[in-house]
Amino acid sequence: MNAIVRNAPFSLSRRSILKGAAASAGAFTLGFAVPFSEAEAQAGTPEINAWVVIHPDDRIIVRIARSEMGQGTLTGLAQLVAEELEADWSKVGWEYPTPGENLKRNRVWRNFSTGGSRGIRESHQYVREGGAAARIMLVQAAANAWNVPASECRAAKSVITHTPTGRSVTYGQVASAAAKLEPPKEVVLKPAKDWTIVGQSVKRLDTADKLNGKQVYGADIRLPGMLNAAIKACPVFGGKVASFDAAKVTGMRGVKKVVQIGPNAVAVIAETWWQAKTALDALPITWDNGPNVNASSETIAAMLHSGLEAEQAFEGNKAGDARAAIAGAAKKVEATYSYPFQNHACMEPMNATALWTPQKCEVWCPTQNGESALAAAIEASGLPAAQCDVHKVHLGGGFGRRGRSDYVTQAVLIAKEMPGIPVKLLWSREEDMLQGTYHPITTARMVGGLDKDGNLVGLHMRISGQSILAGVNPQALQNGRDPVVFQGLNPGGQEGPFGYGIPNLLIDHAMRNPHVPPGFWRGVNLNQNAIYVECFMDELAHAAGIDPLEFRRKLMKNAPKHLAVLEAVAKGIGWGAPAQPGTAKGLAQIMGFGSYVAAAAEVSVSNAGEIKVHRIVAATNPGHVVNPDQVAAQVEGSFVYGLSAAFHQECTVKGGRIVEENFDTYPALRMAEMPKVESILLPSGDFWGGVGEPTIAVAAPAVMNAIFAATGKRVRSLPLKNADLRRA
């Protein structure tokens, strides 16, 4: 029981779970590596297979390997399992298996990583197969009991009926017999047309506790005897701790210990977090700032600028001879765009709670990747893998930041200073802002050639700037090339195809990696690539004297899916019809994370230069929609995230460190600025794409194109707060 966080629909509240976790944590010498077997033996709850557990009272627990951080994947995955299980949805609950259990069971739940909008699109097949296999076993168990062929039995809504006689039995009644059967060798999945749970806007499974304060996030964890820690790492990236004067704060109320953590951080451990933070703020620390102390936004901009003209660049997409075509074109259009560093700014700052003894290490944390968190715990604890585990808790936002486990490493190193006592590490907002893994910084030079009729005959897109892979996973580079940079621009695949058929095309990347650590940030490289391409398409259309929609249409003859979402938003916003007085419209489309997205914006700009977004129409073709209401929620949320970034967010660099430390200097969009969002879902049913991220990428370019339409001023760098749009 202690190794899993349960949320069964009836009896167990999250609070009792954590109490249970706490109780067993206190008694950890009994051994914690018995999550399912022991717990289920006690509860009499049979596991039908890795994905499905059925209680005698018919409650169903679906195991969820991916992390829920607000995006609804938990409910969507449970729907997929329940569909094939022929479950009564009202009886479905869920639980997280631990990454340690996954390891022990030969990775039966496969990938825990939750990012890249992959939760559903990468696991729909095997989770549905899990549900189908469980159903077959339940039906077989009933058939065995009745001594009839399974082919005469039907399962629906958690009840198995013997069709010829009308006898019936519930899943709970046959679950323990089913659990003893051999799993089927082969399963056939239901065709989409027969779905009754998938495709429905069923209610999320995790809403109730978010309404009354009961939901336990990592920051809320309390274990018996637990201490709290606050931490400061050298704000200059690449710097170290030179010295600190612990004696100055060890006498402060509640303070237990002041410790250096790794080469670059100091932590204070105290009874409460507020005491720890107060002491840490009072602690004199001298930093050895290291080699990057002279880096600034200006030096980084110069570094990126050098890549715009560089000879050496990695190719991403190539057709014909773009340079020659542009040189011979009737008209040449050129523009340089740029995109800043940004912090994820999850609402809940980074945190992890760890308990370390010479025999074992346990961690409780919000993570987007339980297995990476476990790997971090194993390494930091110095213990064998079998003696470590991670208990996932709900995330107060992730957006890519919680795919990294730096805070888990820190928490375990801190806990090692207090053997046998659980310690919760919580970052302050300031620490969270200064120790991010930032949206990569890039700039792009766009050069296009138009013939005398305004046809685009050549396009060269030169991206210069940061590679995420070079920062986080250099082994994944391909002869130095980062393929992720070309998200949305590729000739094909899940992160393309590039929607425009341009006879002479060159998209290349001059890698320039500043010292600021990059990370996967919701929308990743699609964000800036969509701005660069879609704003420049708008520029080309205007240079050609052709309506921006018409200009795109001509180039998208071989990209019907791209065009379909674009046409849908154009229709939705009333493209071509006169705008409301004082407003103007803009369009953008892109393909990424396996899905096709487009947005149209209606914007006004006051004489004082204030931008107001009145209305957004968004269209998404994610192939399949598991829960339409949750997809709509992701689309709405994507505009908040994307417009926050577009309007307000920039992390600047001075003295080698990030300047912005909190929401006063790094604002987010608020309610008064939020436009209406109409979300159109156009699933074509022939593929599985992601929805958590792609729409973010079209938020900014649609608005930026509308700003041009409203003012005649082309904004080419973000955030928009830096743009001067005042009328003369």
Place this chain on the structure above:
Amino acid sequence: MARLNVNGRVVEIDAPADTPLLWALREQAGLTGTKYGCGIAQCGACTVHIDGEAVRSCSITLEGVSENQKIVTIEGLSPDSSHPIQKAWLQLEVPQCGYCQSGMIMAAAALLAKTPKPTDAQIDEAMTNICRCGTYNRVRAGIKLAAGV
């Protein structure tokens, strides 16, 4: 030692007078529904009611609250999630990650207590909490549903 009236109970808080109410609630009173997001009155995740007013509890210290003032946290808004805002939130599936929602709900409940039928402009003015997941449009719809406007 401070005495606070929280959710209708008197709670003894053993913490210095300059401790922010947020941390006294979370760490001394054990009421972790009230969240920490920024600590500088920017995000509203820590919103509670003091005598019916929405207050950002990170930015008021224990000495700023007297025992006579009634503090209500998300845990005390209703015994069974039956406040009209909570019901509307459930019906419209407002929360995503949910971390900001305690503060959102408390801010919205305070708004409705004063302004039972708020206009959009009044909603904009009262609801300045940050939600990174992006629930603003559902928050607005939830307030309107609860208000019956």
